[in-house]
Amino acid sequence: MKEKDIFKLNGFVGVFIVLLLLAAMAYFFISFTGSLVISDLIIAIVVALLLLIVLTGFTIIQPNQAKVFTLFGNYLGVIKKEGFWFTFPFTSRTNVSLKVINFNSDKLKVNDLEGNPIEIAAVVVYKVVDTAKAVFDVEYYKEFVHTQSETGLRHIASQYPYDNFNNDYEISLRQHSDEVGDELTKDLQKRLTVAGVEVLEARIMHLAYSSEIASSMLQRQQAKAVLAARKVIVDGAVSMVKSAIEQLSSEQIVELDEEKKAQMVNNLMVALVSDKGSQPIINTGTIY
Template identity: 25%
Template sequence: MSTTTSTSSESEPGGGPEEPQVRPAARVIQNEATTEIPVHLLFRDDPDCSPVPLRPAVVNRRQGTGEQPRTRPPVPVKARSVAQVDPELVERPARVLPASAGVLAGLCGAAGCVAVSWWAGLLPPVATGALGLPVSGAGLGPAQWAAYAGAGALGLFGFGGLARGRTGRAWVLGLFGRYRGTVRRTGLMWVNPLQLRRRVDVRLRHWRSEPMPAGDASGVALRVVVLVVWRVRDTARAVLGVEDHESYLRECVEAALARVPVELPGGARGSVSAAGETLTRLVSADAAAVGLEVFSVQPVRIEYAPEVAAAMHRRRIAALDAQQRSSMLSSVVDSVEDTVTRLTMRGLVELDDYERKVLVRDLTVAFCSGRTGDTAH
């Protein structure tokens, strides 16, 4: 508990200072989180407590203490990316050597094996004479076996590291579980044979999906086939950042179709192209985290789901029939009105109200019969 003391020193008429008087201290509560809170704020019925001016204090709220919660300014929430991958996992070129280095090492290893065989006396006399070497008969001892092992390892290491790079292909190299770089070079080269090689296709590719579930703006179930144009941009993230980047891309397309309404081609103008642009944007944002670059996601076939196909086809046919009937009726009415107006204005006939109604009725029946016959044919 901390106490607050107040000392007042006043001069008496005689000039001597008066003894300091200690005022009753205001009891406060103190915790480890912030400053002090006067007790008189909590226990106002205590007559000995006088108000003590303090700065406004805010404390952390603890269960059962009666303290006020801390007031903090709102912290803006930053938008998080769709997916998070190890930021250090970025494609970088691997260290490789020209093919001549591997060939030279292999030839040195082969020559070493021949020399050790001569040393041990295992070469036939014909080969020894052809090479112009003296006959040696040291035999196979520990030194010869060690020399064999070293020369053989050098030969295998040299010839085993030779590799041929092709255009549109890359190798992701790893050594003991650690990423060592990516090889995008073409032609013959030497790569450390101890490194694990994973071949990746970095060409521009397209994928035509199987029918995937989707929905239109009204929630009607659809089946959509999409064409995705994409390529691997960062081989390290595509191979090591996700288990299977092609499956990941497929799941991204399905997730985007679940969020974007797709309309049939006969719907509103531009609805299919607008849905394609939205799908491309969403899938590209989701796939960028694993090193995939998506250029286009376009629906190529849209149809109703099997469970609602029959009902929606009947509904569509009924709507088309109603639209056709309305169009035909409007055309007949316009034709009848134009005919009656011309006959009347040119003075060919003089009609009262009854005769006008009869003429309109007969013309309407005639025109409707003619339109129906033309439609049937």
Template identity: 50%
Template structure:
């Protein structure tokens, strides 16, 4: 079912007529001119009052007539429609859904904790009221299902799979786009539009958090060591090349090996190296 606009008229004139009819019926009753005419005028005033409704900004009124959807009024102010219409108000304002933290396995099977914040609003009032039973509850359940699907479709990070390009931890912007697309597909049935969706909490589950922290630390240490070694090898190559080019000293292969070893110890060591003066030669 798709939303359709319902044309309404200004309710100020009908409000004035309803008040005048009400006062007229009361005056005729006190004048003791019978009960028929005052009763008819009172009934007319009540019918006029029934057709009046107040629509606030970012609010809509869905009208049905004996179970048949007639249309939706979105004009702000005091409006008047057929008094026999059943009117249901629905908010069009943006709402925040602060999802609960849930535990789910990521793509690699690791248990993680994840939560999301979703900003949504009703875009189609007819679908929101008639295509689902309770659109607010529908948004909550489908948002949690979308977060679970997203977490199970991507790895937490790329430590186990180096070829993984999109991870939950490293590609936050792209992950949020995937979450918005998934929510739009799921919530479109309820006439709900998602304006923003973001991961608000992401962490390993407590039972594996310690082990994963150690693995991350080990990976960081290995990566740092790799860069240090690459830089040290480059500096040793540059030193040997400059010594040979300028003819400062002539080194055989064994002395080159000793020099390389000493330089690598100095450059790659975690602590400051204490120099040792060799008063003899390499061979004594």
């Protein structure tokens, strides 16, 4: 089913036609009362019936609203432009909103790429662009959008890991929300095209580990943070020890053989890397 425009006239043209019919009906009815000619009465009745038929052809379209018209089961077309219009009489009319609709999905419990149970929810922004598909190709397009959005969200969540701990993946749900949102938008657009819907945006609004593994995953994140901090400390300590040895040697403050250098490196690394305060030991020399 493809969307098409229905034949329509400005509503005030229809009003003019109604006034002509009223004038004709009044003329023939007055003529009948004066001459009692039965043909004048029949014409007056026919004009009155025609007037009632014409009155059913008026419709009003609000801004960002469309009306789909059918006549005895046949699709005639749609009017999207706001205003006062006159079209085919006796038509059935279905209102379709063209406004942008914001839909928040429920929190879904799914497994990510690594099999970890997570909770995820998304916000989907969409609007109807093909009223014929929205009305005739699916049953209740809003419910269809909700169901397909949850299905698409489950599919996308299973394609990526929650987090990229070991840099094994290019994209993760937590670190690459924009990329995941773009993929979700593309996936939903494929699913919702049949309903005449355009997906404007889809973004993850809630992401968390499920309660049964949240504690263990938090410990994992904390351990990763500690390791990262330790690496920074060690890298800094190595740089400081190297600088200290080079400065002592270049300025000839003290002569160090390889054994003393190793001992100095060991002492400095322990002092710099240890998370506890170090206590200096003063070497006073050998006592005999």
